[in-house]
Amino acid sequence: MEAPVIELENVSFSYNGQPVLQSVDLAVSRNDFLCIVGPNGGGKTTLLKLVLGLVRPASGTVRVFGRPPEKARPRIGYMPQHTSLDPLFPVSVRDIVLMGRLGTGGGFGFYGRKDARAAEEVLRMMKLTGLEGRPFSSLSGGQRQRVLIARALVSRPEILLLDEPTASIDAVIETELFEILNRLNREMTIALVTHDLGFVSRYVKSVVCVNRRVVVHPTSEISGEMINEIYGGDMQMVRHDHRCSGEGHQWVNF
């Protein structure tokens, strides 16, 4: 069997003495499509940052392509939550996407024709053509997210990590986004974080549930009990597979 592209062994991480993740074991195989779910503060973003080497585990080892995560960074594309960025920063869409090409060239970090072509291609893929010159501050939440995904893709990564790509975008754009990700998934391993368990795209191959501990499920196994386990308390599952009728909604209580 092929070696996993991402491998966490008995990883623990704490922040200011508070345990965030405890004895996490995780192996992600090539071309997997992971959805990382769990409550806020459960450690989802931390899990991504461990894989990127932005934070170090208190114990255990993280390996990406069999190497320490810092060494694997050129082969990883990362989309942070757009709310972590200054919305008033004067920067154009093109400038942001080109940031993904930094570190590929040498010298002072000027961009060449190859960089421009790569940027153009991902902008087209993310349906942002025509917005290249627009300032980031003038974009909608969904557009900002697509710009940041384009920036993550422009370096042609083998692993794509997305932090909350579906926050603040509507269902139609979300469906479109998953179509794009599904196409990309043929060439790259994808892991995305979402706090929204009501919806997991049919393209997702496995679900990673994170709340201090990490449990992996194949998508078919997802059940109400799982949601209970993660969020605690009684929850109702939202059904996306029916249309609203004149008689009103029918709720299914798991």
Added chain:
Amino acid sequence: MGEFLTDLQCQPFLRYALLTGVLASVACGVVGTYVVARRISYIAGGISHSVLAGMGAARYLETVHHWTWLHPLHGAVAAALAAALVIGVVSMRAREREDTVIGAVWAVGMAIGVLFIFKTPGYNQDLMGYLFGNVLMVSPDDLRIIAGLDILVVSVGLLFYNRFLAVCFDDEFARLRGIHVGRYYLALLCLTALTVVLLVTVVGIIMVIALLTIPAAVAGRFSRNLFQMMLLSTGFTILFTTAGLALSYGPDLPAGATTIVLAGGVYIGVLTVSFFVRRRQRPGQGET
């Protein structure tokens, strides 16, 4: 105004003053834009006030110990760079106490400067010049230092534009792309320090922060990206310093203060106009 134009033909000191303003404006347009976009104007304020320590010490050594080769601008450069490195290293290593350190550097720098100036024999008219600027006193010697610093700041600021932009906008992502974020952040603070020194000659220590932020803020209203903002900001700074000099010359007002009041007036004007324009574009908003 007419007096300014006629004297410009025959008075070299006026030409030096004008040239100083224009040179400092170019560095100010480039670095001020980074400062405003990255929101580090408080750091720039701390650096600018600590400059007094260097200027006072240099003046003291020059007068008391006869280090005649030492120029107050040399002291200013040393103090500004030291302040930038202290603030930069502390803010990277211990983020949560950054503002305290800036405040301490700010005040301690000034205090050291005051002590040196107090112990320097002779009239202390220097102090007023350092604090409020005295662009009409710029000598050809000063001008050489100013031109050298200007070329250094502008070329570094523009050559590494793409990397500075990435580090300012999203330092975490820049780190993932293999950029040494810490080094670029420190370099940016050092550029800020050198720009502060340039501007001290024009408007003085106390008012530097206004010239570093106001033109960039005005430019930001009309710019779609950082580079446009730099160009516009440079233009506005040249406009403010030149007009400040010209308007203050006839009535014998301090040029630095006139420049700042002018810049502040334009800023308030632009904010007011854009407020009303936006209200007209989106009717109904603000009334509900």
